[in-house]
Amino acid sequence: MNIVDVPGSHWQAADGLHVDTRGLLPPDPMVAILWHLERPGQFGPVTAHIDRNPVHLFPELHERGWNYEYALETETEVQLVLRKAT
Numbered sequence: 001m002n003i004v005d006v007p008g009s010h011w012q013a014a015d016g017l018h019v020d021t022r023g024l025l026p027p028d029p030m031v032a033i034l035w036h037l038e039r040p041g042q043f044g045p046v047t048a049h050i051d052r053n054p055v056h057l058f059p060e061l062h063e064r065g066w067n068y069e070y071a072l073e074t075e076t077e078v079q080l081v082l083r084k085a086t
Contacts (some may be wrong), residue, residue, distance in 0.1 A: 008032040017046035031055050037066060044083035053078055
């Protein structure tokens with residue numbers, strides 16, 4: 001998969017990479033987030049913008065050596081800040 005085929009959108013900001021998967025149906029949010037995390041040289045921070053709490057993403061993050069923290073959690077949006085574990 002190349003970057004054109006990755007679901008959602010992304011942008012680089014002063015605080016790191018942002019991956020926006022709001023409005024996507026599963027499994028596209030997890031596919032997009034993991035694709036960006038697995039890019040060579042990516043250590044974070046990566047902010048993931050998601051419609052819902054991504055419970056199936058958490059074991060995948062752990063398996064790949066990434067930590068997460070909630071930056072925002074409402075009924076309609078979750079923002080996670082992801083960083084490579086040291």
